[in-house]
Amino acid sequence: MHSTRILSNGKPIPAYRPSTSRWRMGLALLLRVLALSLALWAWPATSIAQSASGDPGINADEESVKTAFLYKFPNYVEWPASSFPKSDSPYVIGVMGSDAIAGSLARMSANRSIKNRPIVVRNLETGDSLNGIHVLFIGRSERARLPQLLKQLGAQPTLTVTEADDALAQGSMINFRIVEERVRFEISLDAADRSGLKLSSRLLALATVVTKGPQK
Numbered sequence: 001m002h003s004t005r006i007l008s009n010g011k012p013i014p015a016y017r018p019s020t021s022r023w024r025m026g027l028a029l030l031l032r033v034l035a036l037s038l039a040l041w042a043w044p045a046t047s048i049a050q051s052a053s054g055d056p057g058i059n060a061d062e063e064s065v066k067t068a069f070l071y072k073f074p075n076y077v078e079w080p081a082s083s084f085p086k087s088d089s090p091y092v093i094g095v096m097g098s099d100a101i102a103g104s105l106a107r108m109s110a111n112r113s114i115k116n117r118p119i120v121v122r123n124l125e126t127g128d129s130l131n132g133i134h135v136l137f138i139g140r141s142e143r144a145r146l147p148q149l150l151k152q153l154g155a156q157p158t159l160t161v162t163e164a165d166d167a168l169a170q171g172s173m174i175n176f177r178i179v180e181e182r183v184r185f186e187i188s189l190d191a192a193d194r195s196g197l198k199l200s201s202r203l204l205a206l207a208t209v210v211t212k213g214p215q216k
Helices: 021-042 060-076 099-109 140-153 189-194 201-206
Strands: 091-096 117-124 135-138 159-162 174-179 182-188 209-211
Touching (some): 060 091, 060 099, 060 159, 060 174, 060 201, 091 099, 099 117, 135 140, 140 159
Parallel strands (some): 091 135, 182 209
Antiparallel strands (some): 174 182
């Protein structure tokens, strides 16, 4: 119990009570971090604002969430040691069929690193080499060429990420889907295994569907 001291002039000194301002600031920061983390996994896919790409099939929120996923995925994937010739070899993320996501991803990853490796984002066009690509995002505008692109990669250790119906059945490893107006993703373990990639159990736990074995 706090006591009150009395000065010689008869005026009381209020009892000391710890300030709660720092605690409140810490709580506010924690809530902001938590909100950002949840947003990566459950950001609404619908928005009035359209993306800068002008593509009516993708809006600003959806684009932002997919960009964040592409930036985060490498943290939950293990590549063969041969995928990185040098200790400082960068993670190379290729983007086909979405200039908007390529630009957004380049801005997000600028001056940042993944597992102490720099990040290089390449906006790929038809005919560009896919050699040395660690993550390849194939946008919906390239869905007609999806089988060809996946065949071109073969067993190369490239994490393929798509946004097309039946993409997993065609050989993609991670496929974005819109579920209840939110960006989600599904995973094919077989496709990852064939390319020598190991996916973290934490990543698998966040997928809406994880397939293993023949798909119909």
